Amino acid sequence: MALKDRLDDAILSTPPENAKRRATLEAVKAAAGGLSDAEIQSAVATLIAEREQKAGSFAAAGQTELAKAERAECDAMRAVLRAGAPQPQAAPKKAAAPKPSAAPEPPPEEHKPLFTRNQVILGLVVVVLAFVAGYFVFHRSGSTSGAANNTAIVVQPEDRTLGNPNASVVLLEYAAPTCPHCARLNETLIPKIKQEYVDTGKVLYVFRAIPLNPVDGAVEAIARKCLPADKYFQFLDLMFRNQPKWDPDGYKIDDVGGAVKQMARIMGVSPDDADRCMTDQKELDRINQVGAEAYAKYKVDHTPTLIINGVTVDDADMSWPQLKAKLDSLLSKK
Missing domain, CATH: 1.10.1510 (Hypothetical Protein Yqey; Chain: A; domain1)
Incomplete structure (x- = not known):
């Protein structure tokens, strides 16, 4: 049907x-x-x-x-x-040898994937191999819960981090540049965590960007390919704080590509370099893989998502008093 x-x-x-x-x-x-x-x-x-x-x-x-x-x-x-969606077929029963006059069985109908989609990045003909937002949509298993996931955080060489790499507590944030709730978290909660726990060497903060749409991939690619690692968080903070100037999610932006490049120019990135970075297919593949791994390991299906020492923080607990109590409790056990 x-x-x-x-x-x-x-x-x-x-x-x-x-x-x-x-x-x-x-x-x-x-x-x-x-x-x-x-x-x-x-x-x-x-x-x-x-x-x-x-x-x-x-x-x-x-x-x-x-x-x-x-x-x-x-x-x-x-x-x-x-x-x-195509339904799995039951295993065929072993049948007796067909009579000579029996008509041959028609080949089974080939089922096409439920959802495939090519994305164009900022008007450029660039295929995104894994549309991660769609991945989240079709693989969601309910709201995240700290009790559901307990997978140790393994910091990768390509991760962008702040704080003491030997800290006993690791806080991992999955976010998207176009996500307004991520921007709000970046402005309100994350600075408090950085000041009290990251800057003092108690917590290692790890940030991983998830591309919910092609623009997220473009912004992350510029941050990764066009800027040195020590400018990464500065650029993301700039983008979060200025979402109304470039973000098509909730804002009427006539030329999204031009707006993104204008923000990159503030960091000293030329429009040509920005074009080169945000159409780097190898980097886009890596960015999409981050999203796929986020779901596979932690069932991350929305942004922002915080994970502390491998345990996903429930949405209802993402307030400063609750997070502070959680971090203090973990640190007191070390």
Whole structure:
């Protein structure tokens, strides 16, 4: 059955009293345009990303019930996609030899992947091999929880870090340059952590960028390829603090590529060098791999996500008093 038909069935089967769920499904249908499977998949991916952003905002503000409600709607949209995904075939039973007159069995129908998409980076014909935002959308396993993951953090040579590399506590942040909640965390919470724990040598801070869209990949590539390592955090801080000037996520930016290059110029990067860096396919592949590993190791499905000594911090605990208590508790055991 086509996704359009499954979507119509889902709308018709939604109880009248569940107006929010019906509105969610109707929004998918309205955004899908021609209602082909590919258009519905693309619309669902976009709407889920928007809903996840809202959920993260509610969670950061301590409004956990509203955050849960938003994520419930995301799960409903994912259910539409799962319903249209190819189903595994049962193992065939061993059959008796066919009679000579029996017609040959037709070859099994080849199933196409549920969702494949080529991305164009800032108007340039550059294929992103792993669209990580889509990866998160289709592999999400529920909200992250500190009890669910306990994988030791292994600092890689390519990681960007601050603080004492021999610190007993390692705090890993996964974030995206275009993420407004990441920008807010960078402005409010992270400076306190740096001042009290990182600058004093108690905690090693590790930052890994996840490309939720092509612009994130472009910004991270400039930070990595066009600037020395000791300027990395300075550039990201500049981008976070000036999102309204270049970020297409929530802002009307006519020329995103030009705006990004203008921000890079502030750091002394020429437009030509910026173009070269943000279209470096090897670097883009590495950036996308960071996102894939984030999900594989820690089930990271939204930004920002904090992980302390291998344990994912629940969204509800991402406040200064709770994080401070968690860090102090870990440090007291060393």
